[in-house]
Amino acid sequence: MSTIKDISLAPSGERKIRWVEAHMPVLRDIGRDFARSKPFAGLKITLSVHLEAKTAYLCRVLEMGGAEMHVTGSNPLSTQDDVAAALAAGGMDVNAVYGCTMEEYAEHLRAVLSIGPNIIIDDGGDLVHLIHTEFPELIENVIGGCEETTTGIHRLRAMANAGTLRFPMVMVNDADCKHLFDNRYGTGQSVWDGIMRTTNLVVAGKYVVVNGYGWCGKGVSMRAKGLGAKVIVTEVDPVRALEAVMDGFEVMPMSDAAKVGDIFCSVTGCRDIITMEHLLLMKEGAIVSNAGHFNVEIDMAALDAECVEKWEARHNIDAYKLSNGRTIYVIAQGRLVNLAAGDGHPAEIMDMSFAIQAMGAYYLAQTRGTLKPGVVPVPKEIDLDVARRKLASMGVSIDSLTDVQIDYLNSEG
Numbered sequence: 001m002s003t004i005k006d007i008s009l010a011p012s013g014e015r016k017i018r019w020v021e022a023h024m025p026v027l028r029d030i031g032r033d034f035a036r037s038k039p040f041a042g043l044k045i046t047l048s049v050h051l052e053a054k055t056a057y058l059c060r061v062l063e064m065g066g067a068e069m070h071v072t073g074s075n076p077l078s079t080q081d082d083v084a085a086a087l088a089a090g091g092m093d094v095n096a097v098y099g100c101t102m103e104e105y106a107e108h109l110r111a112v113l114s115i116g117p118n119i120i121i122d123d124g125g126d127l128v129h130l131i132h133t134e135f136p137e138l139i140e141n142v143i144g145g146c147e148e149t150t151t152g153i154h155r156l157r158a159m160a161n162a163g164t165l166r167f168p169m170v171m172v173n174d175a176d177c178k179h180l181f182d183n184r185y186g187t188g189q190s191v192w193d194g195i196m197r198t199t200n201l202v203v204a205g206k207y208v209v210v211n212g213y214g215w216c217g218k219g220v221s222m223r224a225k226g227l228g229a230k231v232i233v234t235e236v237d238p239v240r241a242l243e244a245v246m247d248g249f250e251v252m253p254m255s256d257a258a259k260v261g262d263i264f265c266s267v268t269g270c271r272d273i274i275t276m277e278h279l280l281l282m283k284e285g286a287i288v289s290n291a292g293h294f295n296v297e298i299d300m301a302a303l304d305a306e307c308v309e310k311w312e313a314r315h316n317i318d319a320y321k322l323s324n325g326r327t328i329y330v331i332a333q334g335r336l337v338n339l340a341a342g343d344g345h346p347a348e349i350m351d352m353s354f355a356i357q358a359m360g361a362y363y364l365a366q367t368r369g370t371l372k373p374g375v376v377p378v379p380k381e382i383d384l385d386v387a388r389r390k391l392a393s394m395g396v397s398i399d400s401l402t403d404v405q406i407d408y409l410n411s412e413g
Helices: 007-022 025-037 053-064 081-089 102-113 126-134 136-141 150-162 176-199 215-226 238-246 300-306 347-366 380-393 403-410
Strands: 044-048 068-072 093-095 119-122 144-147 168-171 207-211 230-234 263-266 287-290 309-314 317-321 327-331 374-376
Touching: 007 053, 007 081, 007 347, 025 053, 025 347, 025 380, 044 053, 044 102, 044 126, 053 068, 053 081, 053 347, 068 102, 081 093, 093 102, 102 126, 119 126, 119 347, 126 136, 126 144, 126 150, 144 150, 144 347, 150 168, 150 374, 168 347, 176 215, 176 263, 176 287, 176 327, 176 347, 176 380, 207 215, 215 230, 347 380
Parallel strands: 044 068, 044 119, 068 093, 119 144, 144 168, 168 374, 207 230, 207 263, 263 287, 287 327
Antiparallel strands: 309 317, 317 327
């Protein structure tokens, strides 16, 4: 029994899904393969990923493969109600509503888990955490799962290290065709889509502070530079900090960057990156955003507690007057700006990421019962297959090694 906002919104969602389908040739190709081979026949797949059009198309591709799909979102502010309605109108079990409370969000997770899934597709680790803590009796049904994000993999590794992860989880985020493109080019573009669409302000000439210089931070910094911003990076890893310097960016502690920045974007996967101490150092009118999975990178609890006044300055932008008399602006309640204030990554980028997800689920179905509990890398063959399909869809050909070259590379001399 689906829980959505309004089934009458389905035609709008269907148009969105058809649009992304036309721009996701790799996933479309995999869908044709799945329709022929039915690798998920008799299997239930529970999925919690940001519920917008590209995710919806992934759900349909898995359904083409014979899966019984049970779908929810991975963030209350990233669900698109018309897309959820389109899936529900097609007979899929969907539990997701934009702007739901955290209690409702948890109930949606419970609803899609309670059916006893065989494969879990997660974004951030909430499903895996919940099945271990509230539905341990269902774990015996689980073949394994796939995790989409850096944050989720951090949580999985912690569980694996503690010996509490009871089934195999494929680390989709660590696949080359995911993080090299999704995290860098996808996050890089979609963060600025969200910020610019929401603020309607210019980026050129402003100081942009990017917290974290992993693959996502690299993408956000690169795109800010391309828009004409003066980019400052904050880091705790000396190697990444050095890389940022070599890439032409200023690097400094957050306590210094807070005084300079006009726009802030935290993208670390950690908590307490932008604290009340930093917020009080910011200039009048500073704009603060987060692109990490959870809304813990900015200390929103302290900001709400300590501000003198709060009001909606513009749709999806809250203004906070601080005790020092300055006003700062926070986009999308400190939730991930590219989805809570935008449409997420471009379809062509998610084509690769969701192709890895689909093939990761296929790998689990094909190897059921043979993988041990813990974190599992995406097989290199899947990465290479997705890359080849993507190149072919772009009309790009590449060279191949000759037998002589292969022998040379494998020789000891």
